[in-house]
Amino acid sequence: MTVQHEAHTGGAGEGGELLEVWIDQDLCTGDGICVQYAPEVFELDIDGLAYVKGGDDELLQSAGATTPVPLPLLLDVVDSAKECPGDCIHVRRVSDRVEVYGPDAE
Template sequence: MSAPTDNIMKGFPNMKVWIDQDLCTGDGLCEEIAPDVFTLLDDGLAYVKEGDKIFATAKGNPQGAEGLANFPDNRIDAVVESAEECPGECIFIEP
């Protein structure tokens, strides 16, 4: 039997994720759950990353809704869990 998230997200390859830093509380749960997708910077806020690229203006890249990071299909459960556990409700997943 497949996981519930697999059923919901099935048919949406190449999912993307972004963080609204205005809502981020800096708890770091996302980084604990999916450190390959999320990181905390020195400002205490979470950002998405794709490989070595961190989507933050401080790193010379767009952030927020304009800093969409792709993540591997096999990480969907961890990314969804990060969004669900986030106290700031700042993680957004898009097809």
């Protein structure tokens, strides 16, 4: 129930599209810039790598795990993706999984 609710209350990008974010831990440098920008969305684990957090504040550690981008934090999440030295933060539309911010965005 919570996950379904989160999907409907996730962030919206331009045009009102729901967005989600994920981190490629293979490229993460552990600088923690993302945590500085959006600690509600990102957290460093004891392995020194950043992960996204679920609505219950739990780290989502499975490869490719995504979390909705809360609308009030959209700019912080986008800045995290832009400033990340590892180019490992990916923000994509939920509807078609097209990356809109991050290293694979057009």
